[in-house]
Amino acid sequence: MTQAPARPAAGEDDVLEVRGLNISFHTPAGEIPAVRDVSFRVRRGETLALVGESGSGKSVTSLGILRLTPKPPFCSISGQVLLRGRDGTMRDLVALPEAEMRGVRGRDAAMIFQEPMTSLNPVHRVGDQIAESIRFHEGLSRRAALGKAADLLDLVGIPDARRRLGAFPHEMSGGMRQRVMIAMALACEPRLLIADEPTTALDVTIQAQILDLLRRLQERTRMAVIFITHNLGVVAEIADRVMVMYTGRVVEQAAVRPLFRAPLMPYTRGLLRSVPRLDFAGLGREKLAAIPGTVPDPLEPPPGCSFGPRCGAFLPGSCDTAIPPLQEALPGHQVRCVRWSALTGEAA
Numbered sequence: 466m467t468q469a470p471a472r473p474a475a476g477e478d479d480v481l482e483v484r485g486l487n488i489s490f491h492t493p494a495g496e497i498p499a500v501r502d503v504s505f506r507v508r509r510g511e512t513l514a515l516v517g518e519s520g521s522g523k524s525v526t527s528l529g530i531l532r533l534t535p536k537p538p539f540c541s542i543s544g545q546v547l548l549r550g551r552d553g554t555m556r557d558l559v560a561l562p563e564a565e566m567r568g569v570r571g572r573d574a575a576m577i578f579q580e581p582m583t584s585l586n587p588v589h590r591v592g593d594q595i596a597e598s599i600r601f602h603e604g605l606s607r608r609a610a611l612g613k614a615a616d617l618l619d620l621v622g623i624p625d626a627r628r629r630l631g632a633f634p635h636e637m638s639g640g641m642r643q644r645v646m647i648a649m650a651l652a653c654e655p656r657l658l659i660a661d662e663p664t665t666a667l668d669v670t671i672q673a674q675i676l677d678l679l680r681r682l683q684e685r686t687r688m689a690v691i692f693i694t695h696n697l698g699v700v701a702e703i704a705d706r707v708m709v710m711y712t713g714r715v716v717e718q719a720a721v722r723p724l725f726r727a728p729l730m731p732y733t734r735g736l737l738r739s740v741p742r743l744d745f746a747g748l749g750r751e752k753l754a755a756i757p758g759t760v761p762d763p764l765e766p767p768p769g770c771s772f773g774p775r776c777g778a779f780l781p782g783s784c785d786t787a788i789p790p791l792q793e794a795l796p797g798h799q800v801r802c803v804r805w806s807a808l809t810g811e812a813a
């Protein structure tokens with residue numbers, strides 16, 4: 466067994482490299498370490514899926530990348546978030562002054578959320594909302610920005626785009642609103658798109674259409690995508706690589722095929738078992754719930770492996786002595802489990 470090797474410097478194709486990211490909330494009850502020593506990279510044109518049960522740190526990781534977590538003293542963030550800028554250099558967003566971050570959000574990296582109604586302003590026409598972002602980042606005239614907004618609505622498959630510029634969000638269906646959000650996110654051609662459960666609130670047919678749209682847009686723009694989802698059916702559809710999180714830590718990371726075919730971490734196996742097989746094809750929407758037990762209280766973590774108390778392969782004296790390191794178990798396949806080789810019959 467080998468420890469994950471020191472990561473080489475970012476390659477030319479890397480759009481994002483996160484190194485040793487830690488994010489903690491400081492609450493009256495104590496410190497909640499929501500993200501712990503998380504490292505990963507996403508390349509141009511690649512989709513990385515973040516999966517894990519509720520509370521595992523997926524959303525906080527993605528909000529932390531764009532520095533959208535609460536400010537100190539309520540929340541602290543450390544580590545490096547290296548994002549490739551327009552000039553091709555990697556900049557550490559953790560160290561960037563807030564004024565410069567405003568120029569990064571929406572231009573170099575954009576985000577879409579589950580419920581577009583919370584991100585769209587209900588009192589402004591959708592055309593103006595898209596145009597505003599374009600004007601802020603690109604300094605175009607209102608007229609030129611509205612023209613570009615219409616092209617974007619057309620690109621995301623909204624019929625009669627020019628007329629729809631004048632619509633208010635409540636005049637559109639959920640699927641159309643999500644298309645507007647995608648248009649807004651793509652307005653400045655970001656290198657990185659973070660999608661946090663973007664299809665969960667939509668019905669199955671619309672989900673499939675939005676996933677298809679994202680895939681086509683990604684092929685065209687070669688943007689890097691981080692896709693957060695509870696739905697492993699969606700992961701199988703769209704991801705190149707998968708990062709599994711539990712209690713704020715990465716517990717397994719691999720290309721999508723090996724992860725689905727031969728998951729090494731008992732937690733990942735539990736997640737995969739909890740999805741009805743039919744769901745893989747049908748892109749069902751239910752949450753992952755079938756692993757027995759509950760996620761531990763972050764203020765009272767168990768000793769050793771945080772999945773230990775729920776793990777069928779738990780071995781006293783092995784699993785409860787120290788937090789297992791993230792190991793490069795197989796080439797490109799990392800796992801945080803001291804028992805992975807015994808469980809799979811692989812030579813360590």
Ligand SMILES: Nc1ncnc2c1ncn2[C@@H]1O[C@H](COP(=O)(O)OP(=O)(O)OP(=O)(O)O)[C@@H](O)[C@H]1O
Nearest residue numbers: 490492497499518519520521522523524525526763
């Ligand atoms: N504003 C906050 N204040 C305190 N704790 C927070 C805050 N936001 C998130 N947390 C905690 O951080 C941890 C990670 O939460 P996060 O929302 O990232 O999980 P998640 O994996 O995205 O879950 P879900 O799938 O339900 O969105 C959880 O323990 C959560 O309770």
